Amino acid sequence: MADLSTNFVGIKSPNPYWLASAPPTDKEYNVVRAFKAGWGGVVWKTLGAEGPPIVNVNGPRYGAVWGADRRLLGLNNIELITDRPLEVNLREIKQVKRDWPDRAMVVSLMVPCDEESWKAILARVEETEADGVELNFGCPHGMSERGMGSAVGQVPDYIEMVTRWVKKHSRMPCIVKLTPNIADIRKPAEAAKRGGADAVSLINTINSITSVNLDDFSPEPMIDGKGAHGGYCGPAVKPIALNMVAEIARDPATAGLPISGIGGVSTWRDAAEFLALGAGSVQVCTAAMTYGFGIIKELNAGLSQYLDDKGMTLDQLQGRAVPNVTDWQYLNLNYVTKARIDQDLCIQCGRCFAACEDTSHQAISMSPDRKFEVIDSECVACNLCVNVCPVQDCITMEELPLGAVDERTGETVREYANWTSHPNNPMARAAE
Template sequence: MADLTSDFIGIRSPNPFWLASAPPTDKAYNVERAYQAGWGGVVWKTLGSDGPPVVNVNGPRYGAIWGADRRLLGLNNIELITDRPLQVNLDEIKMVKRKWRDRALVISLMVPCDEESWKDILHRIADTEADGVELNFGCPHGMAERGMGSAVGQVPEYIEMVTRWVKKHSRMPCIVKLTPNVTNILGPAGAAKKGGADAVSLINTINSITSVNLDSFSPEPMIDGKGTHGGYCGPAVKPIAMNMVAEIARNRDTAGLPISGIGGVTTWRDAAEFMALGAGNVQVCTAAMTYGFKVVQEMISGLSQYLDEKGMALSDLIGRATPNVTDWQYLNLNYVTKARIDAEACIKCGRCYAACEDTSHQAIAMKPGRVFEVMDDECVACNLCVDVCPVENCITMVELPKGAVDPRTGKTVGDYANWTTHPNNPSVAAAE
């Protein structure tokens, strides 16, 4: 069994799987059960300022989209930060941390955007012995209307300012949680770094309406005939989250800034992918909310098996794929592949044919007996047939070796060459 012990900005945990700040981490009862199940750490559900707690709606808080067999693919929520009294949370955090020394316990915070508020909350949590703080600059609903959450996260100057206050008034490690509801994640990430953040975590949830009730004509989740955008999460958001993680990991100004990866992590494989793109650990919420805390056990065994099979340590995995994330302009235009259909594996559904014939390049022939064959002289290697095929590995993309002739273009496959040197690139011509 590979050693999964994780050290993220000095916070140690027996594995890199943390529960994200969310309903699963809103009280001692849940957090202790999560630890018992094997979670390496938790980010305690966001605390606000002292005083009367926020209130939540009393109707549905969640909306969802489903795949086959009602498998939950995406979840959104309109729940706010903790609605429990601050002191209750602080007492429980302190009790839990004393009991579970080997697990990570980070406190998520969200208070109004003034130095006094931040100074006050940091002072109040100081003796909980928590391992760090996470600044919630991400929540896109409710709190944002009050100038907090994503309202801060969408303004890099605010992120930098608040982060600076936090570093000034606390010695705890500071993670800045970013909202994806921005045009470019590098601005907020760079601001966090400038403000002195020890790490960023991302993504928080995405502005979303999951569905519309076609009888009452209200968005879901519906509260008395009305709905509001909620924060979207779950497996469906993983690609968006991974891109943002990779952007931060590979950008010159933000590279090296530790990242806690969040967004649809459901299996060990998802976690490994986030970490390969540069995340030092991952945070999970929807998978736990869908299947319960036990899912972490598959994540632990799966990641461990994978690392053993690869002969890698956990630290070897982190950022391993980052150098391979590049800009389109640097992609090798002389990398030529063709789709190949394995006739043995083919179940003759014809989806590849329908997809290619109707929506791509008419490069698949349907022959008698429902035999499907790729026409190399038409195949542009778009991969759509692979993506729509219900049988894994039935259709694969086969690389043409250097020196081979591409029957579609009649050109010989040559050495690496990209758009920056391509004759059709106007900026190449302009430079001449």
């Protein structure tokens, strides 16, 4: 069994799976259940400043998007930060860390944007002997209307300023949690780095309305006839999160900045993908909220087996895909593939045909007895047929070898060449 133990900016955990700051980490009872199940760590649900507790709505807090068989694909929420008294949370954090010293205990924080507020809360957290803090600059709903959460995360200068305060008033590792509700994720990451952050974590939830009630004409979740945008998470957001993680991992300005990857991690495979794109730990929430803490067994066993099968260590996996994340202009335009349909696996549903015929390149033929075949002279290798086929590996993309002729273009497959030197590119550099 591969060793999954992790040291992320000095925060040690037996595996890279932390529960993200969210309802599953709001109190001792849940967190202890998570640790018993095997989770490597938690980011305790965001604490606010001393004072009257936060108030939540008393109607529905979550909206959802489902796939076939009502599989939960996306979840959104309008819950705020912890609504329990600060001292209760701090007492429980201290107790749990004491009882579970080998697990990562990170505390999420969100207080008003002034130095005194941050100084005050940091002192309280340090007393718990927690392993680190995560600055919640991400929540897109509610708290942002009060100048916190994503209201800070959307202004790089504020991120830098607050991060600096935190590093000034605490010796704890500081992870800055980034909001995806911005145009360029690299800017807040750079700001966090300038402010002295030990790491960034991302993504927080995405502004969203999951559905509209067509009887009452209100967004869901509906609170007495009205709805507010909420934060979207779950499997549906993973592609957005992966891209943002990769952007930070490959940007020279932020390369090497430790990343805790968040966004739709549901299986070991999702986690491995985040790790390969440079994350040093992953945070999970929606999958646990959907299936319970028991999924950690699959997450651990799956990642461990994958590493064993690959003969890799966790360190060797981390960041392994980053060098292969590039810009479109550097993609090999001489890489030619054609769709291939495995007739033994084909169940003759014809979805590939409909997709290609109606919406793409008319590159699949259909015989009267429902045999579907690729027309190489029309196939642009778009991959849509692969994506709509209900049978895994029934349709695959086959690479044409060097020297072969692409029947569509009539051109011979040649060595690597990209857009930067393509004759149609007015900006093309002269061939050396």
